[in-house]
Amino acid sequence: MRLLTMATAAIMAASPVMADLVFPSLSYRTGPYAANGIPFADGYEDYFTLLNERDGGIGGVAARVIECETGYNTEKGVECYEATKGEGALVYQPLSTGITYQLIPKATADGIPVHSMGYGRTSAKNGAVFSNIFNYPANYWDGASHAVNHILDENGGDISGKKIALVYHNSAYGKEPIRTLTELSGKHGFELMEVAVDHPGQEQKSQWLQIRQQRPDYVLMWGWGVMNQVAIQEAANIRFPMDKFIGIWWSGSENDVLPAGDGADGYKALTFHNLGKDYPLFDDLQKYVVDAGKAAGAGDQVGTALYNRGMYAAMLAAEAAKTAQGIHGTAEITPAMMRDGMEALEITEAKMTELGLPGFGPEFSVSCENHGGNGLGAVAQWDAGAGEWNLITGYEASDQEVIGALVEEDSGAFAAENGITPSCS
């Protein structure tokens, strides 16, 4: 058997590196997180298919998506990283905070950029320390602040004495906002109640019993995969008011709210991009990809929240690749050039309109000092009757005073631990 493995690997190693732009997709279409992993992976791949079919690639060079199944498991994620990096991978988007933590040191040592869009290590925003890690346009601490700001708005700016519960996935991902929420609870005087849910989160009776007993005024959720559906169902079961239940952007897809039916009506989730499919780009997508039978997966996810997010991630990667091609004057860019492109990325309204996505996301620009964009986010609310998400606020800023200091502190600690001298030369 070992001989056979060696033979396969030899064949794999012998295949020449083709002259195209490689975008690995570390996806998960199996396991307890598949319901959320599938739409994202479909959107990511479909956008590159569209670019290839319609424009002949990016700057004339075809984009190639290599899909590798991780099952949201860090060990498999590392294997996928090692298996695909030799193909000339330009940027990794693992869609898992655990895998991102694994890849931060590895990818930095290999000189390959990682884009953890709205997940991963928040303090990677400080590009002086995390040279190859990007988390624009918004991060978890922005998200925590958006949620608190929304609660502030609803209560006329005063939430002292209120009780806010955080229901979180008991992993690096779910623990990420606690730091900021603790800080914010001191600033605004609310009481924070932490409720952990262990992987995979199919059983949450005791957690929601606790919420029922302690009657928090608001519940925030940092959940993913099957945990979201269960939490929303449990909240509906204990008749927790849905408009006081706010999920992070990873807890706001159709798959999460649909199982609870009408019970989920009014549930809120954050987002850093727009929802729905009323954009000119979707016509092209329908024409060149879906109707041509080239859609990834089953092709039934087009226009869902996470599909849009996957597509948005692919769009940002493609735009960064274009920027990199512009900077270095060559169409066939390397991962190092891609990194430069990501660091110089600028998303404006004009650019989004040109791409067929007017008003799809906030405007932002990336620089060495700021790998995290502007941190703008909006609140969406689920309308169970119409079966769609609606933005109920505009893109608003987060509390940069609190977050900036935390980013500085955490990235400084990382730099000291790993002997990195922060520099932006």
Place this chain on the structure above:
Amino acid sequence: MFYRESGDFSTTYPEDSQTFPIRFDRYRYYVVLAVAFLVIPFIINDYWANAVFVPFLIYAIAAIGLNILTGYCGQVSLGTGAFMAVGAYSCYKLMTAFPEISIVIHVILSGGITAAVVTLFGLPSLRIKGFYLAVATLAAQFFLVWLFNKVGWFYNYSASGQISAPERSVFGIIVTGPNTEAWAKYLICLVFVTLCAIIARNLTRGSMGRRWMAIRDMDIAAEIIGVNPMGAKLTAFMVSGFFVGIAGALFFSVYLGAAEVGESFGIDKSFLVLFMIIIGGLGSIFGSFAGAAFMVLLPVFLKNVFVGGLGWPTDLAAHLQFIVSGGLIIMFLIMEPHGLAQLWRLAKEKLRLWPFPH
């Protein structure tokens, strides 16, 4: 023809009691060692190290550890994942508290700490047996994972609850952290696995191993012939914990680099190592290696064939991989309940007679 005992005379006692009394076995063992130490380090790359060899070697240590407890002493344990976590977290605490001390010493100390913890959780084995003991170790699994998640001291109060291995070197060669060369990773694991296997092999051949096996086969009879059950069981837990702890420490520091207790050391890890020794063969050091190889290599191999070779969609390949691995496990259990080690024993029996089987 090649593999036979006749003509292979031992003239001294050490020669008679050596690990591999048959000459062909001995040479094969030397060749395997030579290839592992002198050939593979020169041709290994990142992918082969991280996806195949390093996990295989580390799981082999864990499987040896569990095999001593379950295969040799007959005490079923479902807490291997958590015991590996004890090794990993001790290693992390030691690495960050005493950065100037060599990582090798830290790994060995982590094994010692794990041995103490496992012995503690082994105490119930003196009163309960079989399935009930399995449930007691299951409690250890959940308790330890909860503990490492709950108490900030274990992960140095990091914001995400993750532990990550700082860069450490042995003789000036970096062995942990992102800048580690593939061969350095591989070699440090190989050295540990070789030493562990030699120690385990000799322990199990000696009086201690015989006591374990006597307890496994029939504890009342063992007690009657003078085996102290408390001593035998607790030493088995201790030695097993030592190896599992070393495996956990290497798993975190050399292989993963960053770990999170719930995901990296959950209940599935316990089952994975248990499957390894069941498929490899209970009560066999070779079986621990064979089982680890089977469980580590098969998914990687199937994935490469289905996705890389045949170009199938990744989700289909992932599901098929479950079906194929599951089917193979059931097939093995039905056709060869004593595992791959028994197949190997049978092959050797046949080889002895070859080419004249009658």
